[in-house]
Amino acid sequence: MGSALICASLVGLIILTLIGQTGPVLSGHFSSLWGTVWNPNTDQYGIIPMLYGSIIVMLIAMAIALPLGVLTAIYIAETRSARLRGIMKSALEVLAGIPSIVYGLIGVAYVSVWVAKGLDLQTGRLILTAGIILAVMILPTILTLTEDAISNVPEIYRENARALGLYRHEVIKDVVLPHAKRDILAAALLALGRALGETMAVMLVIGSLDRLPSPLFNLLSSGQTITSKLGREIGESAFGSAHFSALVLMGLILVLITLALTAAAQWLIHRAPREAAHV
Amino acid sequence: MFSRAAKEHVFAAATRIALFISIGILAFLLGAIILRGLSALSLDFLFTPSRSFGSSGGIAYQILGSLLTAITAGLIATPVALGASVYRSEYMTSQRARRIFDLMLYGLNGVPSIIFGLFGLILFVNIIGTGLSWFVGGIILAVMMLPTATLATVNAMRGIEKNYRENALALGLTREQTALRIIIPQSLHGLVTGVLIGLARAIGETAPIMFIATAFSGATVPTSLHEPVATLPTHILALAQQAADPAALKNAWGASFTLIALVALFSLAAFFARARLSPYSRR
Numbered sequence: 375m376g377s378a379l380i381c382a383s384l385v386g387l388i389i390l391t392l393i394g395q396t397g398p399v400l401s402g403h404f405s406s407l408w409g410t411v412w413n414p415n416t417d418q419y420g421i422i423p424m425l426y427g428s429i430i431v432m433l434i435a436m437a438i439a440l441p442l443g444v445l446t447a448i449y450i451a452e453t454r455s456a457r458l459r460g461i462m463k464s465a466l467e468v469l470a471g472i473p474s475i476v477y478g479l480i481g482v483a484y485v486s487v488w489v490a491k492g493l494d495l496q497t498g499r500l501i502l503t504a505g506i507i508l509a510v511m512i513l514p515t516i517l518t519l520t521e522d523a524i525s526n527v528p529e530i531y532r533e534n535a536r537a538l539g540l541y542r543h544e545v546i547k548d549v550v551l552p553h554a555k556r557d558i559l560a561a562a563l564l565a566l567g568r569a570l571g572e573t574m575a576v577m578l579v580i581g582s583l584d585r586l587p588s589p590l591f592n593l594l595s596s597g598q599t600i601t602s603k604l605g606r607e608i609g610e611s612a613f614g615s616a617h618f619s620a621l622v623l624m625g626l627i628l629v630l631i632t633l634a635l636t637a638a639a640q641w642l643i644h645r646a647p648r649e650a651a652h653v
Numbered sequence: 654m655f656s657r658a659a660k661e662h663v664f665a666a667a668t669r670i671a672l673f674i675s676i677g678i679l680a681f682l683l684g685a686i687i688l689r690g691l692s693a694l695s696l697d698f699l700f701t702p703s704r705s706f707g708s709s710g711g712i713a714y715q716i717l718g719s720l721l722t723a724i725t726a727g728l729i730a731t732p733v734a735l736g737a738s739v740y741r742s743e744y745m746t747s748q749r750a751r752r753i754f755d756l757m758l759y760g761l762n763g764v765p766s767i768i769f770g771l772f773g774l775i776l777f778v779n780i781i782g783t784g785l786s787w788f789v790g791g792i793i794l795a796v797m798m799l800p801t802a803t804l805a806t807v808n809a810m811r812g813i814e815k816n817y818r819e820n821a822l823a824l825g826l827t828r829e830q831t832a833l834r835i836i837i838p839q840s841l842h843g844l845v846t847g848v849l850i851g852l853a854r855a856i857g858e859t860a861p862i863m864f865i866a867t868a869f870s871g872a873t874v875p876t877s878l879h880e881p882v883a884t885l886p887t888h889i890l891a892l893a894q895q896a897a898d899p900a901a902l903k904n905a906w907g908a909s910f911t912l913i914a915l916v917a918l919f920s921l922a923a924f925f926a927r928a929r930l931s932p933y934s935r936r
Contacts, residue, residue, distance in 0.1 A: 377736030382757040384796060388764065388772045391681055395775055403680075434777070445671030452668075465679050472682070473857025474766075475893070476909045477888045480685060482896045510678055517675065541657050543664035564763075570872045571765025572885075573860040578893055601860075604767050608864050613779045625771045629764055638764035640756060 385633070392626040398619040407620070412584040414611070419620035419631055421600075423586045425627070427501065429577065429600040432569045434505025435512055440562060442509075443516030451524035459521075466514040474511065478578035481507040486579050493594065499581035502593040504602075507575050512565040519561030523554040556642050563639040567632045570601075577602035600624045690910025693903045699911065703888070703904075712908050716917035717874065718882030719915065722866060723856040725791025726798060731848050733795070735837070738844075741803075742810040743832050755807075762800035765858035769793050774864045785881040790866025797861055798851025802844065809843025810836060842930035849923035853916045859886035885912040897923065 398405075402417075409420035450459055485506055486498030527550050535545040551558075581596025584603070604621055611618040655663070701711035745751050775794040778782050813836065821831040868881040875882055885908050892905035 377733040378754065380733055380739040381761075381799060382754050384799070385757050385760045385764070388768065390832035391772050391776050392768075403931050435672060442671050444676060445668045446675040449668035449672045462676075465683070467920075468917075468923060469679060470854060471857075471920055472686070472912070473859070473886060473912060473916065475857070475859045476686065477911065479889060479896075479905055479909055480682065481891045482893050483689075483902060484685065513675065513678065541660050541661045544657070546664075570768070571763075573765065573767040574890065578890075601767050604665070604771065605860060605863070608771065608774065613775075622771065622775070625768055629768050632763050632765055633760050633806045637756065638761050640759055 389626070389629060394630065395614075395622040396619050396626060398614065398616045400619070400623070402616055407623070408587050409509055414617040414620075417616060419616065421620070421624050421627075423584050424598050424600045424603045424624060426586055427580070427597040428570055428601070428628075430593070431504045431508060431580070431597070432566060433502060434502065434593065435508035435569045436562070436566065438506065439513045439516050439565065443513055443521050444558065447517055447520035447524055448550075451521050452542070452546065452550075462521075463518070466518050469514045470518075473574075474572060475574045477507055477511050478575035481575055481579040487618035496596065497581065497596070499579050499596055500594050500596040501580060501587065504576045504580040504597070504599070505593070507579055508569050508572060509545050511572060511575060512569050515565045515568060516561055519564065520558050523557030523561065524550060526557070527553045560639045560642040563635050563642070567635040567639075570628065570631055570635075573605050574603040577605040582606055600635075602626045661764070678735050679809070686906075686909060686913060689903075690913075693907030694910055698904075704884075712885065712888060712904070712911060713886045714874070715883045715888045715908065716911065716915075718867070718884040719856055719912070721875070721882060722787055722790045722794060722862060722884060723852050725788065726794035726855050727848055727852050729792060729795035730798050730802050730851060731844065734799060734806055734847065737799075737803050737845055738806035738810055738840075739832050739836060741807055743828060743836060755804075758800040758803055761796075762804075765860075766797065766858055769797050769861040770864050772796075773861065773866075778865050780879035784866065785865060786879045786881040787866050787875055788878040790862040790882075790884075793861050793865060794855040794858065797858065798855045799855065801851040802847035803848065805847025806840055806844040809840035813839045814928060842927055845884050845926040845930055846923045849919050849926060853923065854918035856919065857886060859890055861891070863887050871904055885915070 410422045411418045411420045486503045489503050490498030531549050535549045576599055580602050583596035584598050587595035698711040700713050702713050703710040777789040783789050817835055821835050867884050867887040889905050889908050892901045895901040
């Protein structure tokens with residue numbers, strides 16, 4: 375049946391379609407690609423600011439969401455309250471269904487206003503704001519998957535560790551977390567992929583400035599990510615131009631990174647099951 | 654050095670604080686959307702077309718456009734997902750081929766949504782030359798929801814008990830008959846649920862359709878396949894960019910609430926479909 379072939383070949387088709395459009399910028403303006411200046415009027419297509427923006431926003435989001443998600447998951451899983459777990463799970467499912475454009479609206483209407491007021495800045499559309507919104511968006515993913523991972527650690531491990539006189543935090547740190555490590559890592563990779571690919575919310579709050587922040591770690595400057603760049607400029611660039619092909623090239627880089635993250639997460643999940651428990 | 658007991662208290666406090674922050678975020682998000690959304694909502698808002706770039710008037714055509722593209726996507730994705738999963742579970746014999754097939758689907762699932770938009774723009778709008786078209790938007794959304802629908806169906810097929818297949822073989826059914834009479838009816842709930850969950854995701858997507866299927870203002874009921882439509886997500890995007898205008902912002906909240914209601918509708922339908930359509934043997 376052809377449909378299976380369609381399904382399996384779509385990823386390849388997407389990548390080929392993108393590669394097909396990268397020609398103009400690769401042949402004509404290759405040297406400018408690795409620069410830090412983006413200015414289509416002077417044929418300069420430096421993608422470094424966007425790459426940097428994507429990575430830094432992703433790092434901020436992970437730095438907030440990972441500890442918050444894992445600690446919350448520990449609380450929910452270790453208190454063993456079925457009621458709390460049920461309530462949180464259904465609330466998270468609702469949150470996961472909220473479209474990203476609505477997160478963008480919340481970012482515009484609340485978070486960027488708070489950041490601007492709280493830090494006394496003229497605009498709240500900053501790299502930091504985008505990171506915060508992204509953190510909120512990936513929190514459900516991290517929280518649900520981590521909570522599953524921790525709940526799946528067999529009870530007998532905890533009982534043995536408690537019997538040895540370990541405190542609860544020691545049980546978690548030395549027994550539960552090492553056991554759930556691989557699944558938590560897979561959850562983090564999936565969340566990373568989502569954070570990198572997220573467009574609408576980031577695009578609305580990041581301020582769209584195609585320059586590296588100065589100094590480099592100034593999170594309170596406006597920035598640009600690959601996705602926000604694509605969202606803003608695809609409509610303005612002419613099909614087949616060097617400008618368009620530079621944008622497509624960035625899209626291609628993004629796809630390859632997210633595919634690698636997905637493959638790594640799948641590999642972690644499906645790797646040979648752990649050796650039998652020595653109890 | 655802190656004593657172990659002190660560390661225990663610090664740790665307990667940290668997890669508790671994390672829980673409160675997480676609950677705070679959840680409550681804030683839901684509260685903001687519901688309160689701001691409900692205050693902007695009225696029957697009038699839902700059933701009148703928008704005026705002056707959305708800052709006044711309602712969202713009638715946006716709702717129509719969103720439903721149109723999403724349902725088109727569902728109609729395209731359903732047969733492909735069904736065919737692919739029947740092929741995977743009945744005709745694909747090597748484990749290796751199955752793993753590659755699954756990996757491709759997970760890969761497709763992980764592709765960022767804006768890339769689908771870019772892909773559609775290049776392949777359909779420019780190379781095939783369709784121009785802005787709601788139908789192309791439907792195709793692209795179908796591609797996006799394909800992994801969800803297919804994986805759900807494949808999982809349902811995997812759950813079919815072995816003796817069903819053995820009985821079919823013993824009765825001398827051909828592979829085709831087995832697929833049509835046993836496998837598909839026994840996994841229908843997976844397909845329907847998967848498609849509905851896919852629809853819930855697809856209807857909220859902005860990035861895949863914003864370059865290829867939508868116009869920000871002026872689109873009404875399409876009369877041919879080659880016309881753009883207005884949709885709720887792109888409407889919210891346009892309004893969010895004029896957030897300084899309180900009227901636009903209010904309408905953006907109203908449109909967001911409506912959009913989430915549609916998402917919830919599809920999710921609830923998926924929930925009930927799973928309960929109702931599961932075969933008796935697995936209830």
